Amino acid sequence: MPPPIKLFSNVPSSSKPKKSPIEPLPSTFQEKQAKKAVDALLKHHEKVTAEKEEDDLLPKEDQIFLIVNTKKGSTKKSLMPVKIQLPHPPIPAPPSSSICLISKTPQREYKDLLNNSNIKFISRVVGIEKLKGKFKPFEPRRELMRDHDLFLCDERVLTLMPGLLGKMFFDSKKQPIPVNMNRKDLKAELGRAISSTYFHPSTGTSYSIKIATPSSSTPKQVLDNLLSSIPLVISNIQEGWENVLSIGIKTSSSVMLPIWNSKLQGRFDKSVVSTAGDDVEMKDEKSIKAKEEQESAIEEEKPVLKKAEEKKKVIAGKKSDSTTIDSSKKKSSTIGSSNVTKKAKSELIGTPKQKATTKTTKKAVKA
Numbered sequence: 001m002p003p004p005i006k007l008f009s010n011v012p013s014s015s016k017p018k019k020s021p022i023e024p025l026p027s028t029f030q031e032k033q034a035k036k037a038v039d040a041l042l043k044h045h046e047k048v049t050a051e052k053e054e055d056d057l058l059p060k061e062d063q064i065f066l067i068v069n070t071k072k073g074s075t076k077k078s079l080m081p082v083k084i085q086l087p088h089p090p091i092p093a094p095p096s097s098s099i100c101l102i103s104k105t106p107q108r109e110y111k112d113l114l115n116n117s118n119i120k121f122i123s124r125v126v127g128i129e130k131l132k133g134k135f136k137p138f139e140p141r142r143e144l145m146r147d148h149d150l151f152l153c154d155e156r157v158l159t160l161m162p163g164l165l166g167k168m169f170f171d172s173k174k175q176p177i178p179v180n181m182n183r184k185d186l187k188a189e190l191g192r193a194i195s196s197t198y199f200h201p202s203t204g205t206s207y208s209i210k211i212a213t214p215s216s217s218t219p220k221q222v223l224d225n226l227l228s229s230i231p232l233v234i235s236n237i238q239e240g241w242e243n244v245l246s247i248g249i250k251t252s253s254s255v256m257l258p259i260w261n262s263k264l265q266g267r268f269d270k271s272v273v274s275t276a277g278d279d280v281e282m283k284d285e286k287s288i289k290a291k292e293e294q295e296s297a298i299e300e301e302k303p304v305l306k307k308a309e310e311k312k313k314v315i316a317g318k319k320s321d322s323t324t325i326d327s328s329k330k331k332s333s334t335i336g337s338s339n340v341t342k343k344a345k346s347e348l349i350g351t352p353k354q355k356a357t358t359k360t361t362k363k364a365v366k367a
Helices: 031-055 107-116 128-132 138-147 155-165 167-171 186-195 219-234 280-334 337-349 359-366
Strands: 064-070 082-085 099-103 124-127 150-154 177-179 196-199 206-212 244-251 257-261
Touching: 031 219, 031 244, 031 257, 064 219, 082 186, 082 219, 099 107, 099 128, 099 155, 107 124, 124 128, 128 155, 138 167, 150 155, 150 186, 155 167, 155 177, 177 186, 186 196, 196 206, 196 219, 206 219, 219 244
Parallel strands: 099 124, 099 150, 150 177
Antiparallel strands: 064 206, 064 244, 082 196, 244 257
């Protein structure tokens, strides 16, 4: 196996978002607790991998994530991730890990660019036209996702990635990382992207950040990455430590092991903004005075309201009297209408003659 390639992770990058002030660790944070969690997680991972090797021929590689839970969700969501530089790469260096680059069209132009720049740690180059054609069905896209550990993409086509790749890339934490393909030192740009981890802003209340790979990292390296990434991640969360509920670590197939929790008192209380110099007693006096003023205003308005109610009653009584008179007129006009029609018909047609239909009348006539 060839030796791992150096990724030039110490060179600063020009395409970085605006830096926010770094939030230091609070006094309640204990490094001993973080070390215990890292050791316990790695031991659990060894047991799980031993069981998987007996059952599976090719077990999947697990990764360690930093989990940050917040009290309130954020209002900012962006496809552009925030780069977080770690002391140790979170994934094994190439060629142990497979890296795919998604480029603009034409695809051949960027393959030649990588060859001319002597970049050999990119396993595959996929153009936008291939994503729209060959990898448009579900199965080819899933195979592409499984074949590679990390995806890079030209930052000019980043907005097209959700529609072309689909939900499964983002659910499996393999969303593409944007890189600047116009850099003069392209090898250093791609190397920094591989050796860094990323914070993806979202509107949820839980964030997961990849910090290490158990198979290629020692407990000390995992702890170093954990302690260096926490302040950088918290600085990109709204309201900083005041909005953080808990911090922990986990692998892809384990539960979260807690490292730090916020205080129980006032954990979910709403923040109250008060002006300086206002005491509780002064606020109580102000509220009492406001209530008294409201009550006095209501008492002054009572006679006016009574007069308005009396006027409404008088108007309603007049309306009811007019409606009863109208209804009586309608009823009187309809009385005897049936008799009138009968008299009119009899005058025109005449009264019909009565016929004797009984048997007794016939016998009397014969006699």
